[in-house]
Amino acid sequence: MLNKAALFLVYGLALSLSTAEAVELGQGVQAHGFLSQSLVHTSDNRLGGRSDDGMAADMREIGGNLSWRPSADWLLSGQALVRWAGESDAGDVRLDYGFVDRTLLTSSASSLGVRVGKIKNPYGFFNTTRDVAKTRPGIIMPQSVYMDRVRNFFLAAPGIGFYGNHENANGNLAWQISALRPEVNDPDLTYFMLGTLARGHFEGKDSWLGQAMFESEGGRWRAGLSLGEMAMKYHRGAGDPFAAGQSRVPTWVVSLEHNTEHWSLTTEYAQNSGHSRGYNIPIVEQDNVTEAWYAQLTRRFGEGWQGFLRYDAFFADKNDRAGSLFSPSYMRFAKDWSVGVRRDVGRWAWSGEWHHVDGTAWLSPTDTPIGVSVRKWDMLLLQGAWYF
16 A cells, blocks of 8 residues: 555656656556546545545545557557545455456548457446546546446456447447356445345356447547446355345436537436345345436637536336335435546646535545435535546
């Protein structure tokens, strides 16, 4: 784990290299890096540390990636990340992705390739770029569709993925389909699926995800469909009330964006279905469908300034949006109004945003136990992010 002295060293290096481009390390070899530091204050509940006790500075990320292209048709790429985000992310070094990419076919209008290794999962507009703060649609992602408490489950997974691209007069179609085994050995995911009484852990099973994205008029319109099924099996722990069950999570996301010179309107709608069997707990084995959507309006003002307004809604059961079958009911939903501003200066992005949230469904229970949670709460986030 990096100590504070190391952090200050990294931040100082970032300041000295604030106008740097990608680092060329040799023939076809490049290095990129990024870091972000956030300050968080919440009126109640906690996000990324003790944010309800004042302005918490425990949320940060440091990452670096290497890529090597030995020839036009081959690419090797990998990225390591160190992330701090409350009790669930304590600064352990992880491999975000690492793969071998082979271009199989290229022509003037089309391409086809394959990736093998730990590859990014095709899911919505932002999943493949969410690890770099500057590419996000805010300091935190729209939590309905890109919930951080199950980030590892959706971000990347070992597997094989085929991808392609085709361009014609009407626009550009990009697609990807992956066979994978999701990363599921995560306490937050176990809690999300089974609750606080679980003593075991999950193991990923054969799964798949696919995506098609279409752009027209030079990116003025973007539309996409992501769909697939994630699967896992449960291994019991000592004193576990749950039997060794299995779960399937069919998922889909519809994405749509319209861009003009100064405005962008982005919206995504997602559903995840839960099908669990063999746990010998009736409430766990009830089929369930979550519902998630957000709409964000972004305004670009010039000279690196932009602002946004977003409404973001998540319901753990689309047939019981009020959470009436649970206590407290508000742990089953979250409705979030947020407004934010960002200034890009060179390779730095300086951001601030405010959230008013009704519900706690996307908060990690390791940071905010249900017994001390509050239904309606506010949050202020400030962030400095840098990349090269």
